[in-house]
Amino acid sequence: xxxxDRIIQASxxxxxxxxxxxxxxxxxxxxxxxxxxNLYYHFKNKQQIIFDIYLEYEAKVDDxxxxxxxxxxxxxxxxxxxxxxxxxxxxxxFMHRDLQHLLANDPELHKRYNAFFKRCLKSTQEIYxxxxxxxIISANDEDVRALALNTWILVTSWFGFMHTNxxxxxxxxxxxxxxxxxxxxxxxLEKPYLTEDYQQPVADxxxxxxxxxxxxxxxG
Amino acid sequence: xxxxDRIIQASxxxxxxxxxxxxxxxxxxxxxxxxxxNLYYHFKNKQQIIFDIYLEYEAKVDDxxxxxxxxxxxxxxxxxxxxxxxxxxxxxxFMHRDLQHLLANDPELHKRYNAFFKRCLKSTQEIYxxxxxxxIISANDEDVRALALNTWILVTSWFGFMHTNxxxxxxxxxxxxxxxxxxxxxxxLEKPYLTEDYQQPVADxxxxxxxxxxxxxxxG
Numbered sequence: 001x002x003x004x005d006r007i008i009q010a011s012x013x014x015x016x017x018x019x020x021x022x023x024x025x026x027x028x029x030x031x032x033x034x035x036x037x038n039l040y041y042h043f044k045n046k047q048q049i050i051f052d053i054y055l056e057y058e059a060k061v062d063d064x065x066x067x068x069x070x071x072x073x074x075x076x077x078x079x080x081x082x083x084x085x086x087x088x089x090x091x092x093x094f095m096h097r098d099l100q101h102l103l104a105n106d107p108e109l110h111k112r113y114n115a116f117f118k119r120c121l122k123s124t125q126e127i128y129x130x131x132x133x134x135x136i137i138s139a140n141d142e143d144v145r146a147l148a149l150n151t152w153i154l155v156t157s158w159f160g161f162m163h164t165n166x167x168x169x170x171x172x173x174x175x176x177x178x179x180x181x182x183x184x185x186x187x188x189l190e191k192p193y194l195t196e197d198y199q200q201p202v203a204d205x206x207x208x209x210x211x212x213x214x215x216x217x218x219x220g
Numbered sequence: 221x222x223x224x225d226r227i228i229q230a231s232x233x234x235x236x237x238x239x240x241x242x243x244x245x246x247x248x249x250x251x252x253x254x255x256x257x258n259l260y261y262h263f264k265n266k267q268q269i270i271f272d273i274y275l276e277y278e279a280k281v282d283d284x285x286x287x288x289x290x291x292x293x294x295x296x297x298x299x300x301x302x303x304x305x306x307x308x309x310x311x312x313x314f315m316h317r318d319l320q321h322l323l324a325n326d327p328e329l330h331k332r333y334n335a336f337f338k339r340c341l342k343s344t345q346e347i348y349x350x351x352x353x354x355x356i357i358s359a360n361d362e363d364v365r366a367l368a369l370n371t372w373i374l375v376t377s378w379f380g381f382m383h384t385n386x387x388x389x390x391x392x393x394x395x396x397x398x399x400x401x402x403x404x405x406x407x408x409l410e411k412p413y414l415t416e417d418y419q420q421p422v423a424d425x426x427x428x429x430x431x432x433x434x435x436x437x438x439x440g
Contacts, residue, residue, distance in 0.1 A: 192412030
């Protein structure tokens with residue numbers, strides 16, 4: 001693997017495990033057994049590493065939200081979309097823990113993120129329109145727009161919600177299972193719009209996919 | 221007004237206008253024309269002022285979420301609840317801009333906030349149960365629990381969402397109108413559960429209450 005790619009990969013790991021604020025470029029270099037000078041040859045500072053990791057994340061999400069060519073959506077597609085999206089939240093979790101801070105520190109990143117948000121919102125609307133086209137949900141255009149926006153907010157706020165509301169005790173750690181309870185909440189958003197034929201199949205998928213937060217925590 | 225109350229009130233104003241991180245106890249004292257020593261007589265540090273403001277906020281929200289005694293809920297009650305909640309978001313907006321940071325800095329506050337979250341989630345569930353009891357919505361218990369949790373997340377994430385996704389240009393400012401577009405999204409959550417008799421009355425209320433984000437911004 002090229003040094004540049006190794007730096008990106010190691011930084012992502014360290015940021016995820018230790019928190020981006022606690023990791024310096026010196027940590028990253030020493031973790032890889034390279035000199036700080038070698039690291040600076042590839043990236044002028046930590047902000048640039050974060051920017052490149054963000055670009056990688058953005059490209060993956062854009063790819064995840066594509067519609068399949070030449071066929072209608074099925075109930076399983078919704079599951080595949082959500083699993084890919086939540087896997088991305090987990091794989092790049094340092095960003096989602098602290099997005100407001102990262103964006104406030106880098107206006108260029110913030111501008112790019114804003115364009116990404118608008119693109120994702122459009123893709124999410126198109127997925128819901130395609131789900132409607134396939135007869136899985138019944139909703140008017142305004143409902144779909146509100147549904148897409150609520151989906152975006154829930155997905156992107158889920159990490160912050162976990163930290164603010166659930167992980168109070170220092171012994172509790174973020175886990176992929178707890179994260180995935182967010183998928184359950186997204187299914188709940190869409191559920192009342194399901195047409196009669198699809199209520200049972202989607203309920204079956206949802207229950208096998210994710211436990212609800214009520215099962216995983218003491219929120220009652 | 222007592223000095224202690226004047227300090228609380230002035231701090232809230234300054235935090236809201238200038239951001240909590242940019243306001244020191246010296247700023248607060250000089251704004252009130254009192255000596256720093258006088259301020260320290262009432263509060264040992266800024267954290268304690270924040271804690272007291274938080275307690276004030278918490279008491280107001282607890283009060284806002286009470287069910288009316290001896291009568292059923294009406295469609296107008298839902299409106300009154302949401303207006304009170306979003307007014308609270310606005311009045312204490314410095315907290316909602318930066319909650320993760322405030323909680324991370326004060327474990328005592330975080331513990332208290334966690335108990336508050338559980339209490340609010342329960343109250344919100346009870347309100348939805350009462351709305352169901354009044355025949356306004358039709359939903360099973362699991363639906364109501366998911367609805368209450370999604371309501372909580374949307375309400376408490378709305379400020380962060382606004383900053384991260386909408387207010388990219390430095391000339392755009394947070395406004396109460398933009399904030400209130402969150403009310404529209406909460407109505408959208410509940411909408412598919414409305415019983416037939418209540419679909420039109422609630423739509424009328426929602427449209428008079430809040431513009432959608434699509435009308436207020438260029439998110440398309």
